[in-house]
Amino acid sequence: xxxxxxxxxxxxxxxxxxVTLDCVYETRDTTYxxxxxxxxxxxxxxxxxxxxxxxxxxxxxxxxxxxFQKSTSSFNFTITASQVVDSAVYFCALSERRxxxxxxxxxxxxxxxxNP
Amino acid sequence: xxxxxxxxxxxxxxxGRRMTLRCTQDMRHNAMYWYRQDLGLGLRLIHYSNTAxxxxxxxxxxxxxxxxxxxxxxxxxLASAVPSQTSVYFCASSDSPGSRTEAxxxxxxxxxxx
Numbered sequence: 001x002x003x004x005x006x007x008x009x010x011x012x013x014x015x016x017x018x019v020t021l022d023c024v025y026e027t028r029d030t031t032y033x034x035x036x037x038x039x040x041x042x043x044x045x046x047x048x049x050x051x052x053x054x055x056x057x058x059x060x061x062x063x064x065x066x067x068f069q070k071s072t073s074s075f076n077f078t079i080t081a082s083q084v085v086d087s088a089v090y091f092c093a094l095s096e097r098r099x100x101x102x103x104x105x106x107x108x109x110x111x112x113x114x115n116p
Numbered sequence: 117x118x119x120x121x122x123x124x125x126x127x128x129x130x131x132g133r134r135m136t137l138r139c140t141q142d143m144r145h146n147a148m149y150w151y152r153q154d155l156g157l158g159l160r161l162i163h164y165s166n167t168a169x170x171x172x173x174x175x176x177x178x179x180x181x182x183x184x185x186x187x188x189x190x191x192x193x194l195a196s197a198v199p200s201q202t203s204v205y206f207c208a209s210s211d212s213p214g215s216r217t218e219a220x221x222x223x224x225x226x227x228x229x230x
Contacts, residue, residue, distance in 0.1 A: 009156070035218060045206065045221035091158060103149065103174065104219060106158035 002027045004094050006107035013082055014115050021077040021110045023092030029053075031097040034068065034075045035104065039089040051075065082114045118142050120222035122207050128228045129197050137192040137225050139207030147210045148190040149174075149219060150182060152203040159206065165190055197229045 003026040013019045025034065036048040049059065051068050059066045063080045079086055089111050093104040123138045141148065146167045151159040151174075161174030165184040179201060181193045190209075194201055204226050208219040 004158075006158075037221075043204070044223050045208075047218045047220070050218050093159075103161055103164050104151075104159070106151075106160070108156055108158045 002029075002032075002094050002096055002105045004092050004105055004107035006090075006092055006110050008110045009108070010111045010113070012113045012115065015084060016081050017114075018078060018080050019082050019112065019114075021079075021090050021092075021112065023075045023077065023107060025073050025075065025092070025094045027073075027094060027096055029096040033095045033097075035093040035095070036066070036075075036077050037091045037093065039091065039109070041088070045091070048077075079112075082112075084114050084116055087112060087114045119220060120207055120209055122205075122222035122225050124225060125223070126226040126228075128230060129194075131198055131229055132196050135194045135197055135227070137194075137205055137207075137227070139190045139192065139222060140188050141190075141207075141209045141220075142188065143209060143211075143220070144187060145209035145211050145220075146187070147212060147217075148184065149208040149210075150180070150190070150192045151206045151208065152176065153206060153224070154203050162192065162205075197227075199229045201227065202229045203227060 005024045032053045034051045038046045056068050065078045067076045089109045091109045092107040120141045129135050149164045150162040153159045160176050162180050163182040165171045168187045171182050204224050206224050207222040210217045210219045
Protein backbone atom coordinates (compact mmCIF):
# COMPACT_ATOMS: atom_id res chain seq x y z
CA UNK A 1 0.00 0.00 0.00
CA UNK A 2 1.11 3.53 -0.62
CA UNK A 3 2.31 5.79 2.16
CA UNK A 4 3.54 9.36 2.47
CA UNK A 5 5.59 10.58 5.41
CA UNK A 6 6.27 14.18 6.34
CA UNK A 7 8.49 13.84 9.36
CA UNK A 8 8.58 17.55 10.15
CA UNK A 9 5.43 18.37 12.08
CA UNK A 10 6.27 22.04 12.58
CA UNK A 11 8.94 24.36 11.24
CA UNK A 12 9.52 27.92 12.35
CA UNK A 13 11.80 30.30 10.46
CA UNK A 14 12.50 33.99 10.27
CA UNK A 15 11.51 35.87 7.16
CA UNK A 16 14.01 35.65 4.28
CA UNK A 17 15.39 32.33 5.45
CA UNK A 18 15.31 29.38 3.06
CA VAL A 19 13.33 26.38 4.26
CA THR A 20 12.97 22.81 2.97
CA LEU A 21 9.97 20.62 3.65
CA ASP A 22 10.69 16.91 3.46
CA CYS A 23 8.46 14.27 1.89
CA VAL A 24 9.21 10.56 1.67
CA TYR A 25 6.86 8.14 -0.04
CA GLU A 26 6.33 4.41 -0.44
CA THR A 27 4.71 2.77 -3.43
CA ARG A 28 4.83 -0.52 -5.33
CA ASP A 29 3.61 1.02 -8.54
CA THR A 30 6.08 2.04 -11.24
CA THR A 31 3.82 4.84 -12.44
CA TYR A 32 2.74 7.32 -9.85
CA UNK A 33 2.26 11.02 -9.28
CA UNK A 34 3.38 13.26 -6.46
CA UNK A 35 1.72 16.48 -5.41
CA UNK A 36 2.18 19.35 -3.03
CA UNK A 37 -0.75 21.31 -1.62
CA UNK A 38 -0.75 24.42 0.55
CA UNK A 39 -3.35 25.06 3.25
CA UNK A 40 -3.19 28.67 4.46
CA UNK A 41 -4.85 29.74 7.72
CA UNK A 42 -8.09 30.37 5.82
CA UNK A 43 -8.37 26.60 5.43
CA UNK A 44 -8.68 25.95 1.71
CA UNK A 45 -6.34 23.57 -0.08
CA UNK A 46 -4.32 25.07 -2.89
CA UNK A 47 -2.62 22.89 -5.51
CA UNK A 48 1.07 23.75 -5.98
CA UNK A 49 2.67 21.12 -8.18
CA UNK A 50 2.32 17.68 -9.75
CA UNK A 51 5.26 15.48 -10.71
CA UNK A 52 5.09 12.10 -12.46
CA UNK A 53 7.39 9.22 -11.66
CA UNK A 54 9.14 9.37 -15.03
CA UNK A 55 10.24 12.97 -14.72
CA UNK A 56 13.01 13.50 -12.22
CA UNK A 57 13.87 16.98 -13.33
CA UNK A 58 13.79 19.51 -10.57
CA UNK A 59 11.33 22.32 -10.98
CA UNK A 60 11.49 25.95 -9.98
CA UNK A 61 8.58 28.34 -9.83
CA UNK A 62 9.55 31.72 -8.46
CA UNK A 63 10.67 31.22 -4.87
CA UNK A 64 9.44 27.61 -4.88
CA UNK A 65 11.49 24.64 -6.00
CA UNK A 66 11.00 20.89 -5.86
CA UNK A 67 13.61 18.14 -5.72
CA PHE A 68 12.36 14.71 -6.81
CA GLN A 69 14.72 11.79 -6.21
CA LYS A 70 13.43 8.31 -7.01
CA SER A 71 16.55 6.71 -5.53
CA THR A 72 15.57 7.93 -2.08
CA SER A 73 11.79 8.07 -2.68
CA SER A 74 11.73 11.72 -1.77
CA PHE A 75 9.99 14.77 -3.14
CA ASN A 76 11.20 17.74 -1.13
CA PHE A 77 9.92 21.29 -1.36
CA THR A 78 12.12 24.35 -0.82
CA ILE A 79 10.96 27.91 -0.31
CA THR A 80 13.69 30.46 -0.93
CA ALA A 81 13.66 33.78 0.90
CA SER A 82 10.55 32.87 2.87
CA GLN A 83 7.84 35.42 3.52
CA VAL A 84 5.18 35.72 6.19
CA VAL A 85 2.54 34.86 3.58
CA ASP A 86 4.18 31.45 3.19
CA SER A 87 2.92 30.51 6.64
CA ALA A 88 0.63 27.55 6.09
CA VAL A 89 0.31 23.80 6.41
CA TYR A 90 1.90 22.04 3.46
CA PHE A 91 0.83 18.58 2.37
CA CYS A 92 2.65 16.13 0.17
CA ALA A 93 0.46 13.54 -1.57
CA LEU A 94 0.76 10.49 -3.82
CA SER A 95 -1.48 8.80 -6.35
CA GLU A 96 -0.76 5.48 -8.02
CA ARG A 97 -1.92 4.78 -11.55
CA ARG A 98 -2.40 1.06 -10.94
CA UNK A 99 -4.51 1.08 -7.83
CA UNK A 100 -5.88 4.46 -6.95
CA UNK A 101 -6.48 6.63 -9.98
CA UNK A 102 -6.31 10.18 -8.71
CA UNK A 103 -7.32 9.21 -5.19
CA UNK A 104 -4.67 10.83 -3.07
CA UNK A 105 -2.74 9.52 -0.12
CA UNK A 106 -1.62 12.47 1.97
CA UNK A 107 1.22 12.93 4.37
CA UNK A 108 0.57 14.25 7.85
CA UNK A 109 1.36 17.82 6.85
CA UNK A 110 4.04 20.28 7.94
CA UNK A 111 3.03 23.49 9.68
CA UNK A 112 5.35 26.24 8.48
CA UNK A 113 5.46 29.48 10.43
CA UNK A 114 7.42 32.37 8.98
CA ASN A 115 8.07 35.07 11.55
CA PRO A 116 8.73 38.69 10.61
CA UNK B 117 -16.58 30.45 -11.35
CA UNK B 118 -17.50 28.75 -8.08
CA UNK B 119 -15.57 25.51 -8.51
CA UNK B 120 -16.62 23.32 -5.60
CA UNK B 121 -19.19 24.46 -3.08
CA UNK B 122 -19.66 22.71 0.25
CA UNK B 123 -22.49 23.28 2.70
CA UNK B 124 -22.75 23.92 5.53
CA UNK B 125 -19.48 25.70 6.35
CA UNK B 126 -19.68 24.50 9.92
CA UNK B 127 -22.09 22.53 12.05
CA UNK B 128 -22.47 21.38 15.62
CA UNK B 129 -24.36 18.09 15.72
CA UNK B 130 -25.73 16.03 18.57
CA UNK B 131 -24.49 12.45 18.70
CA GLY B 132 -26.91 10.02 17.14
CA ARG B 133 -28.32 12.52 14.67
CA ARG B 134 -28.27 12.07 10.92
CA MET B 135 -26.42 14.65 8.83
CA THR B 136 -25.77 15.18 5.15
CA LEU B 137 -22.88 17.27 3.97
CA ARG B 138 -23.49 18.73 0.54
CA CYS B 139 -20.98 19.10 -2.26
CA THR B 140 -21.60 20.59 -5.69
CA GLN B 141 -19.13 21.24 -8.48
CA ASP B 142 -19.60 23.23 -11.66
CA MET B 143 -16.49 22.09 -13.51
CA ARG B 144 -18.13 18.98 -15.04
CA HIS B 145 -15.44 16.84 -13.48
CA ASN B 146 -16.01 13.10 -13.66
CA ALA B 147 -14.39 12.11 -10.39
CA MET B 148 -15.30 13.31 -6.90
CA TYR B 149 -13.98 12.55 -3.44
CA TRP B 150 -14.62 13.07 0.25
CA TYR B 151 -11.71 13.44 2.66
CA ARG B 152 -11.58 14.13 6.36
CA GLN B 153 -8.77 16.13 7.92
CA ASP B 154 -7.62 15.42 11.44
CA LEU B 155 -4.66 16.97 13.23
CA GLY B 156 -1.53 14.89 12.83
CA LEU B 157 -3.17 12.55 10.33
CA GLY B 158 -3.39 14.70 7.23
CA LEU B 159 -6.32 14.06 4.93
CA ARG B 160 -7.82 10.60 4.61
CA LEU B 161 -10.13 9.42 1.88
CA ILE B 162 -13.63 8.44 2.98
CA HIS B 163 -15.42 7.66 -0.29
CA TYR B 164 -14.94 8.42 -3.94
CA SER B 165 -16.81 8.33 -7.23
CA ASN B 166 -15.06 7.89 -10.56
CA THR B 167 -18.17 8.82 -12.53
CA ALA B 168 -21.86 9.48 -12.00
CA UNK B 169 -23.65 6.35 -10.83
CA UNK B 170 -20.59 4.71 -9.26
CA UNK B 171 -19.02 5.01 -5.82
CA UNK B 172 -16.22 3.32 -3.91
CA UNK B 173 -14.84 3.08 -0.41
CA UNK B 174 -11.72 4.88 0.66
CA UNK B 175 -9.47 4.44 3.65
CA UNK B 176 -12.00 5.36 6.37
CA UNK B 177 -15.54 4.64 5.07
CA UNK B 178 -17.21 3.28 8.22
CA UNK B 179 -20.13 5.38 9.42
CA UNK B 180 -20.42 7.27 6.13
CA UNK B 181 -22.35 6.78 2.91
CA UNK B 182 -22.38 8.61 -0.40
CA UNK B 183 -24.39 8.75 -3.59
CA UNK B 184 -23.66 10.11 -7.05
CA UNK B 185 -26.93 10.57 -8.89
CA UNK B 186 -25.47 13.11 -11.32
CA UNK B 187 -22.13 14.62 -12.31
CA UNK B 188 -22.36 17.73 -10.18
CA UNK B 189 -23.45 16.52 -6.73
CA UNK B 190 -21.76 14.19 -4.26
CA UNK B 191 -23.42 14.29 -0.82
CA UNK B 192 -21.86 12.62 2.21
CA UNK B 193 -24.22 11.22 4.86
CA LEU B 194 -23.52 10.35 8.47
CA ALA B 195 -26.34 8.02 9.43
CA SER B 196 -25.84 8.31 13.19
CA ALA B 197 -23.09 10.71 14.15
CA VAL B 198 -20.50 9.87 16.80
CA PRO B 199 -17.94 12.17 18.47
CA SER B 200 -15.06 10.52 16.57
CA GLN B 201 -16.56 11.95 13.39
CA THR B 202 -15.67 15.42 14.60
CA SER B 203 -13.41 16.64 11.82
CA VAL B 204 -13.02 18.98 8.88
CA TYR B 205 -14.50 17.45 5.75
CA PHE B 206 -13.27 18.31 2.28
CA CYS B 207 -14.97 17.51 -0.97
CA ALA B 208 -12.78 17.39 -4.08
CA SER B 209 -13.08 16.72 -7.77
CA SER B 210 -10.78 15.92 -10.66
CA ASP B 211 -11.23 15.98 -14.39
CA SER B 212 -10.79 12.23 -14.67
CA PRO B 213 -10.06 9.33 -12.34
CA GLY B 214 -6.58 9.11 -13.83
CA SER B 215 -3.73 9.53 -11.41
CA ARG B 216 -2.06 12.35 -13.29
CA THR B 217 -4.82 14.87 -12.73
CA GLU B 218 -4.78 17.11 -9.71
CA ALA B 219 -7.78 17.37 -7.45
CA UNK B 220 -9.54 20.64 -6.68
CA UNK B 221 -10.92 21.08 -3.19
CA UNK B 222 -13.89 22.81 -1.65
CA UNK B 223 -13.50 25.16 1.27
CA UNK B 224 -14.29 22.47 3.83
CA UNK B 225 -17.04 21.76 6.37
CA UNK B 226 -16.10 21.86 10.03
CA UNK B 227 -18.25 19.32 11.89
CA UNK B 228 -18.38 18.97 15.65
CA UNK B 229 -20.29 16.03 17.11
CA UNK B 230 -21.18 16.46 20.77
